[in-house]
Structures are given as structure tokens and as C-alpha cells.
Amino acid sequence: MEPGGKACLYYPDAQWRHYSEKTNFIEFVNKVVTPFFWGQVYFDKKGKWPYPARAHFDAGALDYYKEELGVESPFIIVQFLDDILRPHISGHRSCPCGSNKRYRHCHRGKIFFLRSKIPNAKIQTSINRIKFDFFKEHKKAEAKQKSDSLIKQAIKRSLTNDR
Numbered sequence: 374m375e376p377g378g379k380a381c382l383y384y385p386d387a388q389w390r391h392y393s394e395k396t397n398f399i400e401f402v403n404k405v406v407t408p409f410f411w412g413q414v415y416f417d418k419k420g421k422w423p424y425p426a427r428a429h430f431d432a433g434a435l436d437y438y439k440e441e442l443g444v445e446s447p448f449i450i451v452q453f454l455d456d457i458l459r460p461h462i463s464g465h466r467s468c469p470c471g472s473n474k475r476y477r478h479c480h481r482g483k484i485f486f487l488r489s490k491i492p493n494a495k496i497q498t499s500i501n502r503i504k505f506d507f508f509k510e511h512k513k514a515e516a517k518q519k520s521d522s523l524i525k526q527a528i529k530r531s532l533t534n535d536r
Contacts, residue, residue, distance in 0.1 A: 431506035
């Protein structure tokens with residue numbers, strides 16, 4: 374549970390996995406809400422979740438699609454998500470995953486499936502989140518590298534001044 378009582382039951386793009394338009398309120402509570410609260414009780418007692426948990430918000434988008442598509446690279450994931458938004462995907466081109474297979478013999482079926490389950494607006498939001506998270510992490514790494522370089526320079530100056 375987050376401060377203010379918010380609960381993250383699942384990543385929004387994964388809604389199709391948890392319930393459909395035909396799911397009634399009682400089914401939603403039994404299938405999604407109740408297991409979450411049992412997990413929360415376990416977490417409160419043990420300090421860890423009883424099942425795998427994804428990151429939240431921007432990093433959660435990347436975690437969800439890494440698992441869903443079976444690839445690690447944010448660049449490749451964004452390429453797949455862009456393909457979901459395209460009206461036509463050529464099956465003759467190489468699959469972006471790097472398998473050296475044609476798209477039609479690799480991920481294209483998965484892309485078509487996700488296209489049928491996840492609304493375009495949610496896909497676009499996920500693209501933005503992944504790009505933002507990657508940019509944020511890239512900037513952190515860049516800042517750390519610059520900081521490490523400045524520290525090394527300061528130590529080097531200090532050592533040369535001590536002589």
C-alpha cells in the first residue's frame with residue numbers, strides 16, 4: 374500500500390489478464406483485490422511479497438513488457454510497442470528481438486495478440502513511460518560517471534600536491 378491508501382493491483386496494460394468486460398464486481402474483488410490484500414498481509418509480516426512483484430509507474434512499464442515480450446532492451450521493447458500502434462507490420466523483415474528470424478516466425482503473433490488486448494492509448498502511455506524511465510536512468514548514470522571523474526581528478530590533484 375502506498376501512502377494515502379493507494380494500491381497497485383497490476384500494471385494497467387495487463388488489465389486483460391485479470392478481468393474482461395464481462396467480469397462483474399464480485400469476480401473482480403475475488404480474483405484481483407482479495408489476493409492483493411492477502412499478499413499485503415504477508416508483506417507486512419515478512420517484509421517481502423509472496424509472489425513476484427513488478428516495479429511501479431515508469432519502471433513498471435518496462436518490467437511488464439520485458440516479461441510479456443521476453444526481451445530486456447528498452448529500445449527493442451519500444452520498437453515492439455511502436456509496431457503495435459502501426460496499422461501494418463511486414464512479416465518479411467527481421468524481428469527486432471535479434472533472433473535473426475523473420476518477424477512472422479517470431480514475435481509478430483505476440484504483437485497482434487497484444488494489439489487485440491491493449492488499447493492504443495495505454496500502449497502510447499507505456500512508450501512514454503519507458504522512454505522517460507530510460508532517460509532518467511541514463512541521466513543518473515551520466516551524472517555518476519561525471520561525479521566519479523571529478524572525484525578521480527580531485528584525488529589525483531591531491532596526490533600531486535602532497536609531493
